[in-house]
Amino acid sequence: MIESIKKRKTIRKYLQKEIPDALLNDMLTTSFRASTVGNMQVYSVIVTRDVEMKAKLSPAHYNQPMINNAPVILTFCADFQRFSQWCTERKATPAYDNFQSFMNAAIDALLVAQTFCTVAEEKGLGICYLGTTTYNPQMIIDTLKLPKLVFPVTTITLGYPDEQPEQVDRLPFEAIIHKEYYHNYTSADINKWYAYKESLAENKRFTEESQKETLAQVFTDIRYTKKDNEFTSQSLLQALRRQGFLD
Amino acid sequence: MIESIKKRKTIRKYLQKEIPDALLNDMLTTSFRASTVGNMQVYSVIVTRDVEMKAKLSPAHYNQPMINNAPVILTFCADFQRFSQWCTERKATPAYDNFQSFMNAAIDALLVAQTFCTVAEEKGLGICYLGTTTYNPQMIIDTLKLPKLVFPVTTITLGYPDEQPEQVDRLPFEAIIHKEYYHNYTSADINKWYAYKESLAENKRFTEESQKETLAQVFTDIRYTKKDNEFTSQSLLQALRRQGFLD
Numbered sequence: 428m429i430e431s432i433k434k435r436k437t438i439r440k441y442l443q444k445e446i447p448d449a450l451l452n453d454m455l456t457t458s459f460r461a462s463t464v465g466n467m468q469v470y471s472v473i474v475t476r477d478v479e480m481k482a483k484l485s486p487a488h489y490n491q492p493m494i495n496n497a498p499v500i501l502t503f504c505a506d507f508q509r510f511s512q513w514c515t516e517r518k519a520t521p522a523y524d525n526f527q528s529f530m531n532a533a534i535d536a537l538l539v540a541q542t543f544c545t546v547a548e549e550k551g552l553g554i555c556y557l558g559t560t561t562y563n564p565q566m567i568i569d570t571l572k573l574p575k576l577v578f579p580v581t582t583i584t585l586g587y588p589d590e591q592p593e594q595v596d597r598l599p600f601e602a603i604i605h606k607e608y609y610h611n612y613t614s615a616d617i618n619k620w621y622a623y624k625e626s627l628a629e630n631k632r633f634t635e636e637s638q639k640e641t642l643a644q645v646f647t648d649i650r651y652t653k654k655d656n657e658f659t660s661q662s663l664l665q666a667l668r669r670q671g672f673l674d
Numbered sequence: 675m676i677e678s679i680k681k682r683k684t685i686r687k688y689l690q691k692e693i694p695d696a697l698l699n700d701m702l703t704t705s706f707r708a709s710t711v712g713n714m715q716v717y718s719v720i721v722t723r724d725v726e727m728k729a730k731l732s733p734a735h736y737n738q739p740m741i742n743n744a745p746v747i748l749t750f751c752a753d754f755q756r757f758s759q760w761c762t763e764r765k766a767t768p769a770y771d772n773f774q775s776f777m778n779a780a781i782d783a784l785l786v787a788q789t790f791c792t793v794a795e796e797k798g799l800g801i802c803y804l805g806t807t808t809y810n811p812q813m814i815i816d817t818l819k820l821p822k823l824v825f826p827v828t829t830i831t832l833g834y835p836d837e838q839p840e841q842v843d844r845l846p847f848e849a850i851i852h853k854e855y856y857h858n859y860t861s862a863d864i865n866k867w868y869a870y871k872e873s874l875a876e877n878k879r880f881t882e883e884s885q886k887e888t889l890a891q892v893f894t895d896i897r898y899t900k901k902d903n904e905f906t907s908q909s910l911l912q913a914l915r916r917q918g919f920l921d
Contacts, residue, residue, distance in 0.1 A: 428796060429704060429793055432704050432705075432707055432789060433707060455847065455850075455851065457676060457680055459844050460679055460682050462802075462803045465805075466843070468850065470850065471856065472850055472852070473854070473856060474851060476854070477854050508859075509849070509864075509867075510893075513864050513868050514890040514894050516890075517890035518890075519891040519894040519895070520894055525903050525904055525907040526910060526911055527808065527809070527910055528898075528903055528907075530910065534805070534827070534828060537781060537788070538784065538787075538788045541708065544709070545679075545789065546676055549676055550676075558712075558781070561777045562774070571854075571855055572856050577856060597707065598706075598715050600699060600702065602756070603717065604699075604702065604719055605719070605720045605721065607722060607723075607724050607727050607818075609718065609751075609821060609824060611821060612755075614763055617756075617759055618763075620756075621760050642764070643760055643764035643765075643766035644766040646766065647766040647768055647769065651775075652769070653769030656770065656774050657769070657772055657774075660772040660773040660774040663773055664773055
């Protein structure tokens, strides 16, 4: 499995081949062994197989083609609703309508999601994370009928690979690691850690096609812009408030 | 590896045996293959081995004994500082001082943390997640000298196991899974899904020792209380604001 992690790649194109329920359920059950805060398991997973449901989810994910192409979509949700209902039914008064509880539940959901992905890839399946989940949470909440104290944190598309992309680059190990204290980066550090990424033909072509001077400008001006970040931050906070996780 | 995940247990007691740098670095490098938003790798990992640094971190984690007992502590941080600095050095104007960017970076950090744990457990090491990381983030920020746009999301303690605890219970598969839509839980559902947990001798003893009528009351009145949740929610939001991730 360690070899499978070392060689892993995100897969965005899938064969039109069903994933048997027994296999999917076994992988999900395994993923539920992930660590969970106080063994509360404050997460839920919504399984989407229905073609019409995929079409309804698609706009929330900016119509990325993986949504309609993948046999299975999994939406991993922070969920304090089930646990709170248990409390209420047991003469206990739950108070999980707050931001800390959201973080606890979001962490739970993400540890399960990543464990699931590791298992699925070991089984020969391919996955793609959809970061768009937190960009348009309200659309997903409405489509999947998520009640209060349930919040979509991440989504993966899942299927048998129909492509074999090259493995993408990663920053050098030393760029990520800090011993004892956070070390601030000098200009020389930044030059060193980003040199390989900037040297890649693909990134040079991308910068040129985008008519930008630097690769960083592709990120700030096109892919993750101030306008989008600020707009989706407000949507995210508003949806958290509506779901009961922020005062 | 799938078997290792199925059998996994959280380990809180460790042998006084060092973890070689080569092994730790290899496991971390593997974990950096986890999916990352836009391949930006907006996370950092702080490695704590120093005894004095562990003692300084300990109060932030309510002096849980794992901190001083474990040979290695890893603090996984959302980090948009390095990426933003790269942008600034490349004539690009970063705008990642917002909540959406925090979520993107927190998700990145958590996928890496969980991949690391899977790898470490496969290698025979034991881990324990410290959910306290988001309860006292400012103490951790100060101790590890985290600059703006860097935020501690989770911490794990790591070492060779010096205990073999029983594997803890999990809710039934059907309690977690929703097909196409979120299904609301009936009283009968709640009774069914929580019956096994409530039947465990350990949980019955725990409820009795806590002088509570139900297990749920142990959670709401002692372990995850309204007062603590609301207090730490405010600390968390305040620290996010100070680190530049909230207006």
